[in-house]
Amino acid sequence: MGGVPLLVQAFRSLGLPARIRKQVEVKQRERGLDEAEMVESFVVLNAMGGECFDDFLRLREDAGLAEMLGHAIPSPDAARRFLYQFHEQDKIEEAKQGRAQGQIAYIRAENAALAGLGRVNHELVKELGRRCPDQRIATVDQDAAIIESGNREALRSYEGERGYQPMLAVWAEMNVVLADEFRDGNVPAMMDTLSVAKRSFAALPETVSTYFFRGDSTCHECDLVNWLRNEERADGPRGPIGFAISARMSPALHEAIEKLPELAWEPYGNLHPEQIRECAEVDFVPAEKSEKKDTQPLRYLAIRIRPRQENLFADGSKVKHFAVVTNIEKWKPSRLIEWHGEKAGTIEGAHDVLKNELAAGIMPTKYFGTNAAWLRLAVLAYNPLTALKRLALPAEYLTARPKRLRFLIFNTPGRLVHHARSIVLRLATTAERLAMWLGAFNLLPCGSESPSLLLIAGFSVPFFE
Numbered sequence: 001m002g003g004v005p006l007l008v009q010a011f012r013s014l015g016l017p018a019r020i021r022k023q024v025e026v027k028q029r030e031r032g033l034d035e036a037e038m039v040e041s042f043v044v045l046n047a048m049g050g051e052c053f054d055d056f057l058r059l060r061e062d063a064g065l066a067e068m069l070g071h072a073i074p075s076p077d078a079a080r081r082f083l084y085q086f087h088e089q090d091k092i093e094e095a096k097q098g099r100a101q102g103q104i105a106y107i108r109a110e111n112a113a114l115a116g117l118g119r120v121n122h123e124l125v126k127e128l129g130r131r132c133p134d135q136r137i138a139t140v141d142q143d144a145a146i147i148e149s150g151n152r153e154a155l156r157s158y159e160g161e162r163g164y165q166p167m168l169a170v171w172a173e174m175n176v177v178l179a180d181e182f183r184d185g186n187v188p189a190m191m192d193t194l195s196v197a198k199r200s201f202a203a204l205p206e207t208v209s210t211y212f213f214r215g216d217s218t219c220h221e222c223d224l225v226n227w228l229r230n231e232e233r234a235d236g237p238r239g240p241i242g243f244a245i246s247a248r249m250s251p252a253l254h255e256a257i258e259k260l261p262e263l264a265w266e267p268y269g270n271l272h273p274e275q276i277r278e279c280a281e282v283d284f285v286p287a288e289k290s291e292k293k294d295t296q297p298l299r300y301l302a303i304r305i306r307p308r309q310e311n312l313f314a315d316g317s318k319v320k321h322f323a324v325v326t327n328i329e330k331w332k333p334s335r336l337i338e339w340h341g342e343k344a345g346t347i348e349g350a351h352d353v354l355k356n357e358l359a360a361g362i363m364p365t366k367y368f369g370t371n372a373a374w375l376r377l378a379v380l381a382y383n384p385l386t387a388l389k390r391l392a393l394p395a396e397y398l399t400a401r402p403k404r405l406r407f408l409i410f411n412t413p414g415r416l417v418h419h420a421r422s423i424v425l426r427l428a429t430t431a432e433r434l435a436m437w438l439g440a441f442n443l444l445p446c447g448s449e450s451p452s453l454l455l456i457a458g459f460s461v462p463f464f465e
Contacts, residue, residue: 002414
């Protein structure tokens with residue numbers, strides 16, 4: 001695992017060890033690993049493809065890895081005990097007591113340790129933004145996804161399977177997770193979407209000056225929409241936030257779309273081999289009481305999809321209608337719909353990586369808080385991986401997923417050689433790649449509170465033999 005130090009250098013370059021020691025306090029004994037070393041070990045586990053506590057045994061087999069990191073790798077039992085401290089049963093009871101009459105689902109509050117881990121991620125994003133000051137636009141993409149689980153404590157989702165349904169928000173331009181909220185499987189995705197949006201915009205650095213928001217129909221909720229369109233909003237940036245959200249198809253909206261004349265429809269996007277995709281402007285004002293009389297009416301755009309060969313869709317229909325609601329007036333319908341659809345490559349891509357290439361797809365215990373910390377630690381692996389690519393690696397690595405980075409960098413065999421009171425890491429790779437890695441190290445400086453691996457491991461120009 002000779003390439004792992006490059007990831008850890010990025011982790012420490014962002015000042016995360018010091019931030020973790022400040023924000024997360026769960027340690028109860030003087031001996032053993034501290035909180036920062038524990039979190040760093042979980043980040044390495046995620047980056048290397050581990051997906052359960054027992055996979056720490058694989059990391060412990062590599063004695064050189066621990067020597068390069070400067071601390072031991074925790075045992076499975078130690079890692080499990082650490083995560084148990086993020087769970088508090090009292091938080092569940094508090095959430096149950098706070099439910100409205102007749103309400104079944106509830107969102108559980110986080111304990112101090114879990115909330116501290118969330119603040120660490122916010123500070124990570126702000127530090128990354130500080131190092132990329134030219135990125136002044138932030139598009140927040142928000143969505144929930146189901147993580148199936150066989151745990152008895154897991155509740156059934158709307159699709160019928162047991163599991164959890166965490167909500168994520170991603171900064172699309174930078175590909176970092178701004179906020180995550182772990183939820184039971186039975187929590188409706190539309191429930192309290194505003195709180196996640198507020199935390200997401202709060203995590204953005206001060207260098208951002210232009211804001212956007214995209215979401216699917218779970219975000220078509222009056223509290224969130226009214227907050228986005230209010231330029232004097234509380235707990236958020238002042239000024240406009242341009243948004244595009246998939247609209248829930250009410251009978252009135254569907255009737256307005258069907259009344260559109262044929263000349264109103266125009267094609268959008270690239271030519272699809274099997275479908276005709278068209279869009280149109282809809283003159284529609286919803287009748288909900290939440291619509292304020294003194295605000296500018298929102299803009300509704302309709303989408304029509306038809307098979308090219310006069311075939312039927314699976315449900316027997318010949319045409320499908322969708323809609324997008326937005327406050328952006330200047331863009332053409334085709335441009336706005338294409339831009340809205342780009343969130344599939346950001347937020348859905350983040351969910352996919354966290355579940356299928358990092359460890360978030362398999363919940364390790366029956367305890368809600370422990371599983372919530374497990375997801376957040378996967379996020380704290382996802383974001384440093386993005387930082388490594390954006391700050392230090394060549395441009396062709398920018399779209400590389402974790403399994404690609406394992407193949408190219410992390411799974412590089414090496415040997416630690418002790419000689420003349422120094423430690424040299426010999427890596428079996430090409431001289432060209434070694435030069436690139438050493439250049440990356442120089443682009444990831446560490447402060448005094450986050451020691452560099454260059455000092456801990458004596459990392460010097462390796463030999464290729």
